[in-house]
Amino acid sequence: MAEGPLVHHYANRLRRVLKGKQVRVEFGIRKLKQFEISLEGLHVQDVEAHGKQFRIHLSDDRVLLVHLMMWGSWRIYRNEDAWDKPRERARLILCTRTHEVVAFSTPIVQLLSKADLETDARWGNLGPDPLRSDFSIKEFFRLLEEQRTREIGEVLLDQRVISGIGNILRVEILFQSRVHPRRLVGTLSQDEKHEILRWIFTLTKTWMKNMGKKIDWISIYRKTGRPCPRCGTPIGFSRQAGRITYACPKCQCLSTNP
Ligand SMILES: [Zn+2]
Numbered sequence: 001m002a003e004g005p006l007v008h009h010y011a012n013r014l015r016r017v018l019k020g021k022q023v024r025v026e027f028g029i030r031k032l033k034q035f036e037i038s039l040e041g042l043h044v045q046d047v048e049a050h051g052k053q054f055r056i057h058l059s060d061d062r063v064l065l066v067h068l069m070m071w072g073s074w075r076i077y078r079n080e081d082a083w084d085k086p087r088e089r090a091r092l093i094l095c096t097r098t099h100e101v102v103a104f105s106t107p108i109v110q111l112l113s114k115a116d117l118e119t120d121a122r123w124g125n126l127g128p129d130p131l132r133s134d135f136s137i138k139e140f141f142r143l144l145e146e147q148r149t150r151e152i153g154e155v156l157l158d159q160r161v162i163s164g165i166g167n168i169l170r171v172e173i174l175f176q177s178r179v180h181p182r183r184l185v186g187t188l189s190q191d192e193k194h195e196i197l198r199w200i201f202t203l204t205k206t207w208m209k210n211m212g213k214k215i216d217w218i219s220i221y222r223k224t225g226r227p228c229p230r231c232g233t234p235i236g237f238s239r240q241a242g243r244i245t246y247a248c249p250k251c252q253c254l255s256t257n258p
Contacts, residue, residue: 002052004166004204010049011048022043025042027092028088029091032109039062044094062114065108066092066106125160127143143162144185149184152179152184154181154241156173156174167221167243175220176203177192179192222246230248233250236249
């Protein structure tokens with residue numbers, strides 16, 4: 001699953017090739033084929049990442065939305081390059097005079113007007129994204145406050161509260177903040193909430209900065225039974241929000257009043 005830093009990294013690469021360019025759009029999804037003619041002659045105004053979504057803004061005020069989910073990937077080919085993946089897996093192809101930009105295997109490609117995207121219940125309802133300049137701390141705390149009866153490990157994965165956080169980030173953010181994923185949001189102190197936000201910024205930016213390098217910033221993700229790097233207690237795991245979460249049972253605080 002592509003988490004926010006990876007999505008931003010790829011959106012930056014796509015932007016360099018597509019922004020300002022006239023594109024020919026081909027869909028590998030049958031129900032979208034009929035729209036190809038209506039997209040002829042359009043330019044790409046911009047490519048942006050919001051949480052885990054790619055949003056490719058077209059010059060007629062429509063947006064191509066792509067979500068890679070678990071299996072999708074992007075490739076950028078020069079026109080003369082041979083593709084390294086089968087053509088039948090291409091779901092979206094954007095051709096410029098020099099490049100072919102292809103989304104492979106992704107189940108989610110949508111073509112929406114900007115206005116429809118803003119009000120779309122599934123795709124338009126995103127919480128603030130820590131890698132975007134429009135992140136609002138006030139808005140994040142307001143949305144968090146509405147989740148008082150839910151567990152923080154579940155809430156961090158809820159894209160309506162904060163966007164771009166996936167399983168690796170939620171595990172590492174809570175470990176560094178010394179907060180157990182099972183804590184209810186309503187039991188968190190102000191200091192703990194600010195500590196969580198601090199680590200949201202730190203870890204999303206660390207991942208982004210070290211993309212493709214072999215710098216290991218992961219402390220406990222997928223390290224069940226290995227000693228906690230802080231206190232040596234074996235790392236535990238449990239299932240939460242449909243995913244496996246990891247925590248140190250000793251130094252990640254489970255009690256209401258630490
Ligand atoms: Zn520990």
